[in-house]
Amino acid sequence: SQQGEEDPQALSIQEGENATMNCSYKTSINNLQWYRQNSGRGLVHLILIRSNEREKHSGRLRVTLDTSKKSSSLLITASRAADTASYFCATDAKSKGSTLGRLYFGRGTQLTVWP
Amino acid sequence: DAGVIQSPRHEVTEMGQEVTLRCKPISGHDYLFWYRQTMMRGLELLIYFNNNVPIDDSGMPEDRFSAKMPNASFSTLKIQPSEPRDSAVYFCASSPSTGSRDTQYFGPGTRLTVL
Numbered sequence: 001s002q003q004g005e006e007d008p009q010a011l012s013i014q015e016g017e018n019a020t021m022n023c024s025y026k027t028s029i030n031n032l033q034w035y036r037q038n039s040g041r042g043l044v045h046l047i048l049i050r051s052n053e054r055e056k057h058s059g060r061l062r063v064t065l066d067t068s069k070k071s072s073s074l075l076i077t078a079s080r081a082a083d084t085a086s087y088f089c090a091t092d093a094k095s096k097g098s099t100l101g102r103l104y105f106g107r108g109t110q111l112t113v114w115p
Numbered sequence: 116d117a118g119v120i121q122s123p124r125h126e127v128t129e130m131g132q133e134v135t136l137r138c139k140p141i142s143g144h145d146y147l148f149w150y151r152q153t154m155m156r157g158l159e160l161l162i163y164f165n166n167n168v169p170i171d172d173s174g175m176p177e178d179r180f181s182a183k184m185p186n187a188s189f190s191t192l193k194i195q196p197s198e199p200r201d202s203a204v205y206f207c208a209s210s211p212s213t214g215s216r217d218t219q220y221f222g223p224g225t226r227l228t229v230l
Binding site for chain 2: 030031033040041042043044045048088090092101102103105106107108
């Protein structure tokens, strides 16, 4: 499977702490994305990092990508209770003409931030 | 922009009944995706379209499932006959063909319960 796999499956922290989630994948990619899903809602795109990038920031989010290890991490700094959600990584399929346009999602990390 | 619109938001039906889920993608987006999400299997891609043409339907569970996209602003996912194991949240997503092509925009989902 080309799906990304997030680790850990669940993470519970206190407000103000940093949250780190990891993603591993199996095949070559053009880019990797992170999505967030609040309970009962659809997924929302957070950030995209391309295969030639190593690190990217967006507000309190920091994403790293190591293509040699086929892994990525999402760091949320100074977490808030409102960050409680499931976080998914998604990869595209490089050089897969028949599947161009689709993404491969992992199972997600459930983050709980306690006030 | 109103985002991806799905209807109904909730559907409860009895086994054997036909179910039709509807999706209106974001205007101008060329890709449309149908996903199913369950606790057991996570987020599964069922089928996706590019310019109204089905590109990959390998995720469609069986012949009871069918999807159509008669025009650029409307798609349906039909289950006939429905079974209890079809109970899940079904998401529609769309993405543009240029620019942020790789980013998918999800609808709020349809929660289907088959009794």
